[in-house]
Amino acid sequence: MSYFSVSNVNKVFESTQALTDVSLSVNKGSIFGLLGPNGAGKTTLIRIINQITAPDSGEVFLEGRRMTSSDVEKIGYLPEERGLYKKMKIGDQAIYLAQLKGMSRHSAMKALKFWFEKFEIAGWWDKKVEELSKGMQQKVQFITTIIHQPQLLIFDEPFTGFDPINANLIKQEILGLRDNGATIIFSTHNMSTVEDLCDHIALINKSRKILDGAVTEVKDNFKTNIFELDYKGDYSKVAQVLGNSFTILEHTEKGLSNRIKILHLNGNGSNDVLQLLMPVAEIKSFREVVPSMNDIFIRVVESSNEKNNQL
Numbered sequence: 001m002s003y004f005s006v007s008n009v010n011k012v013f014e015s016t017q018a019l020t021d022v023s024l025s026v027n028k029g030s031i032f033g034l035l036g037p038n039g040a041g042k043t044t045l046i047r048i049i050n051q052i053t054a055p056d057s058g059e060v061f062l063e064g065r066r067m068t069s070s071d072v073e074k075i076g077y078l079p080e081e082r083g084l085y086k087k088m089k090i091g092d093q094a095i096y097l098a099q100l101k102g103m104s105r106h107s108a109m110k111a112l113k114f115w116f117e118k119f120e121i122a123g124w125w126d127k128k129v130e131e132l133s134k135g136m137q138q139k140v141q142f143i144t145t146i147i148h149q150p151q152l153l154i155f156d157e158p159f160t161g162f163d164p165i166n167a168n169l170i171k172q173e174i175l176g177l178r179d180n181g182a183t184i185i186f187s188t189h190n191m192s193t194v195e196d197l198c199d200h201i202a203l204i205n206k207s208r209k210i211l212d213g214a215v216t217e218v219k220d221n222f223k224t225n226i227f228e229l230d231y232k233g234d235y236s237k238v239a240q241v242l243g244n245s246f247t248i249l250e251h252t253e254k255g256l257s258n259r260i261k262i263l264h265l266n267g268n269g270s271n272d273v274l275q276l277l278m279p280v281a282e283i284k285s286f287r288e289v290v291p292s293m294n295d296i297f298i299r300v301v302e303s304s305n306e307k308n309n310q311l
Contacts (some may be wrong), residue, residue: 002064003028003183004049004152009058011044018044019055020207026185026200031178033198033215034187037301040204042187043080046154049185050077062152073102076150080157080187082141084129091116091125094144101148108147115143119169134161142170146177153177156187171197191294201293203300210304215293222296225264226289227273232257233281241276257284 004026011019019041026032036042047053049060051069060067062074085093091112098108116122119139129137138161146153155174159167174197178184186198194201195215202212211218226249231238235258239248242262250261264273270288277283291299 002026003062004185005061006045006049007059007061009045009048009055009060011041011048011053011055013044017207019048019204022058022204022207022209024202024209024212026183028183029178029181030199031174031184031186031197033194033201034185034204035189035191035194035201035297036204041207042204043156045204046077046079046156046185046187049154050075073148074150074152076101076145076148076153078141078145078153078155078158080160082137084137084141086130087128089126089128090121090132090140093129094140094147097144098147101150103148111147112143115147119143135163135166138162138170139166142173146173151181152183152185154185154187157189158186159188159190159193191292191297194293203297205301205304206308208304211296211300218296219290219293222291222299224289224291226261227264227270227286228259228261228289229273229277229286230254230257230259230284231277231281232284235260237280238277241280245272261289 002025006022006024009019009022011017022041022045024032034042034045044053048055049067051067051072062071088096094112094116095105095108098112099105103111113122116125121136121139124132124136129140132140142158145155158170158174162170171193174184174186186194188194198215200212200214201218203210213221235251235253238258238260242248245264245266247263247265248260249263250259252259262273266272270286274283274286
């Protein structure tokens with residue numbers, strides 16, 4: 001079920017086309033990856049969703065109706081460029097930001113106490129922001145983003161500044177928010193994080209959406225039909241049964257076993273490979289070489305750029 005959608009959005013800044021006929025749909029309770037190179041148009045789209053700027057044409061919908069300025073209270077937005085007041089006490093600032101989202105002081109205090117204790121920063125309540133490490137500041141910013149329990153969350157590079165332990169902490173919290181019903185738009189350049197978190201993605205390049213779909217489907221569509229396996233047996237027999245249906249890309253001997261990488265020319269799947277090889281070799285390990293989201297990102301963007309250069 002679509003909770004949030006963008007329909008045919010266009011935006012121009014003077015002579016720069018920031019967004020060109022962009023449409024996307026985000027399912028309720030999912031994590032949607034908004035991807036693209038620097039300057040692609042992602043930030044402009046996020047600003048439009050947050051009602052910070054308006055599209056020149058096109059529409060934005062929330063729960064099946066056009067978004068209005070009153071819907072901003074339903075959004076939690078963590079921008080890439082953080083914006084805490086460095087001279088202000090952390091607790092006072094967190095309460096102030098919570099109240100801007102419509103919370104009473106009492107409700108804000110109760111919720112903030114819970115999150116500050118959970119993130120182990122309760123002792124910093126009366127400290128100024130400038131006294132915190134970057135990671136500590138990030139925790140405060142994350143808390144103030146989610147404190148009013150918004151149903152639509154937008155995270156722009158949320159792991160910047162975190163060490164691996166705290167990055168994993170935030171990752172688990174994001175997954176927990178999704179499991180509790182929040183719909184999340186997630187913008188990042190870290191493709192491994194996309195694979196870990198996102199259900200669907202859209203890739204924007206030079207103002208246009210050039211790819212979208214479920215992460216599993218996107219990866220499946222970019223399969224290369226390359227397989228890698230370790231086996232014990234006679235290489236000549238293996239090569240013989242592979243015949244003309246496969247191209248051997250690599251072969252190395254590893255003591256008692258061999259490793260081979262092959263391209264399946266007919267692309268009928270892994271079962272064909274195993275059925276051919278099992279009578280002549282003892283298979284120790286077998287895997288399909290599936291392109292990572294990082295590989296797909298680079299391939300699709302480069303292909304899009306080549307097409308643009310030919311126009």
